[in-house]
Amino acid sequence: MPIEAEWWDYDDADELADAVAGDVGFILDSAIDARGAALIAVPGGTTPVAALTRLAGQKRDWKRVTIIPTDDRLVPMGDALSNVTMIAKLFLSKGARVVPLTSDKAPDYKAAGRSADALLADLGWPPDLVWLGVGADGHTASIFPGDDFDEALNGPRERRALGVRPAEMPKEAPVDRVTLSRAAIVSARTLILTITGDAKRALVERAIEEGAASPTPIGRVLADCELPVDIHWAP
Numbered sequence: 001m002p003i004e005a006e007w008w009d010y011d012d013a014d015e016l017a018d019a020v021a022g023d024v025g026f027i028l029d030s031a032i033d034a035r036g037a038a039l040i041a042v043p044g045g046t047t048p049v050a051a052l053t054r055l056a057g058q059k060r061d062w063k064r065v066t067i068i069p070t071d072d073r074l075v076p077m078g079d080a081l082s083n084v085t086m087i088a089k090l091f092l093s094k095g096a097r098v099v100p101l102t103s104d105k106a107p108d109y110k111a112a113g114r115s116a117d118a119l120l121a122d123l124g125w126p127p128d129l130v131w132l133g134v135g136a137d138g139h140t141a142s143i144f145p146g147d148d149f150d151e152a153l154n155g156p157r158e159r160r161a162l163g164v165r166p167a168e169m170p171k172e173a174p175v176d177r178v179t180l181s182r183a184a185i186v187s188a189r190t191l192i193l194t195i196t197g198d199a200k201r202a203l204v205e206r207a208i209e210e211g212a213a214s215p216t217p218i219g220r221v222l223a224d225c226e227l228p229v230d231i232h233w234a235p
């Protein structure tokens, strides 16, 4: 089945951030209207920070909103690499519930993944939105080539999270990870991607062409997606 993707191109990162914050705000408000609560998964790293900051500035009953990271780096809370720390700084003061995928009690990355999976079992699934980023190496959430790649892509459909050790550690955050599984990602009611720069655009366009045969995590995830995906891009 071909991947159904719609590209939204912006002049710059500010314009992208405004548009994405508007779209995500609409998804939150629609979910609250329909079900009284909203659950969204948002990416970490640097690309989403401007849009998340604008989103946090919007007025709504944030107590009805639960936010999880799509993935996290196994570092202590408060560390500059911690995705949940960035999200918590923006949304906890608004009243949203921010659920971390990491736990400093887990003895290793596999155990961290199991404990995240158990935690997510208590949330009202599916998420109203999974918002993904893409790394320069083609990883998405924290799905990376390596010993855990097959489990992340093809593990039991009810497994929502797992621990990952990238075969090649990304230089910007060379640590073990916890990530949503492909099954958890594609179960979302809405899926969006935000990327910047020509190199990531070319990478995602190639991954879409390759489809299920793509060697990249982003290609493999999109290939399993039954919903159309909105891809927001700025230079």
Ligand SMILES: O=C1O[C@H](COP(=O)(O)O)[C@@H](O)[C@H](O)[C@H]1O
Binding pocket: 042, 043, 044, 045, 046, 047, 048, 070, 071, 072, 073, 083, 132, 133, 134, 135, 136, 139, 140, 141, 142, 173
């Ligand atoms: O390590 C990660 O990287 C990706 C991409 O981040 P970016 O800084 O290049 O935008 C991100 O989507 C993921 O959540 C994060 O843990």
